[in-house]
Amino acid sequence: MPYSHLNQPLVVANVHSLVTDILANTISFNETMDKLNGLYYPFMNHLNTELFYTQPVLAFFSSTQAIVGDTYPENVIWDHDKTKRFINILSCYKNDIENERQAFIYQESQNKRELECYVNNLSNHYSRLLFIRIDLKYAKETRHHVSIEDFDCHMRKFRELVSNKKTCFEYLQGNAWALEQGGVEGGLHCHLLLMYDGSKIQNDWYLAREVGEKWKMVTGGLGEYYNYHDKKTKQDYERNGKLGIGMIHQNNPIEVENALRTALYLTKPEKVDQYLKVKVSGMRTFGHGTFRTAKRRGLPPISK
Template structure:
């Protein structure tokens, strides 16, 4: 039996998604199948919202919920499920199987879209690098304290994100001299709704990346009225660790140092990763997207850039083994 966390919306929908994948790809007994439904249906109803769009797997589950509610009438959910016949359970399973192709198509579409997003974001980052001799890269992870997760819905999350994006566009205070940014929104059972933010500042105007990271996390906490939590990777300890591993792409990045540029582009590349389907948002407000990037207008000046052999060309990023960037995706929700 799987142990599901159903305490908050992100976890409940992730659990439903896992149940759908389990049902379609593995053999589970009718007893287990019915037991999962008995736990997951009330959880879905507790966190269901109007004005949102659901993933294909959640849509499949919704059809099951409607079928069961129609059939059981005034009978209690548990009482109805326990007396389901073998043929009725098969009918529910057949309903799920109808969505197999839609779910697979959604995975392909996600990978294609994220691949396009990744290329577009990397192109923008490369343009910024070309235009500026030195840049300050700051990475911040944004989420919510565990105790507050049960109160956070996807609409709350997007409201907070919208406030943050407005501040970044205004480019005041901790966002002054910001040249570009990328913000990827994800969800998970452990982290709940969370975002990965990469900020690119003019390195001629800023040199204290740890300070900016602290200010951005504090700004997020303020936006969320202190139920949000942020952690940045620009501390001396974290950067020293990455430097020893030869993967430091944060802090001051100088165009004349190919290894710095290469690592910075790897950080940008990982922000939008087509293979991270397991962390895709399963629910979004209607018409909203899950990746945001700032606008950047090239200034059009021409530079004499030192020649770098193609094998280490800092403006050419090659997607390698996914494990090359797995170090970026650490768990960071604090203990309560």
């Protein structure tokens, strides 16, 4: 990958991976030196003090600055001596990086419990729910145009459409979403779960496509999506006894169990390499709708 063409999220993802590889001793000295020479200038060029970075990225910045100081980034050459010093200094941040990793695992565990309760409440309330799973992302050929600020803006606009419950969101009864970022490829994406009233709407493939097209509209054509609801994909899941999308019937325990498993993919504590490496201030990376509404049977009215 030509480092000079990396955009902000991609260069940050590469820096994050470099640091974790160094601390895990899974990268050679020469490869480290090559990557430092490729990544340092684009990283400094994209650096924005108003954004929030992961501990590995902060460790990269602090360690490099301790060595090269105020030298113009384009003039910095990472030779054998500088690279060795960088690796030595980086080890001082190992505890901070591990603490952040553990905090992520704990938060994902909390999110998992919260989402499980939410989905169970909905499944227990509706006799039929249409489960839609779709991944919202950016086309490979255009994602270098997308910054973390763009992603945050696109997601806010998209969630507003979901909340308005118009067009393809009309019969929506529940939703959950999780923002993630790939490893070295650095692709920003959203795992989305939508749960519709199954007595009102049935065509899951068509509905998923409509949702995906809304995402493309919000992103101005930069976005693309993965629709899990084509016939072959669903048949593969069904063959393996794991079909948890489409129409889920409350009186079918296997369907309900599979649907819950599908939902909980959004919150997997073991996916420690998938969290965002850079964030906008106040940016949420996980959320779901509210179950308690005045319309639901057996619940006291909501005070205003």
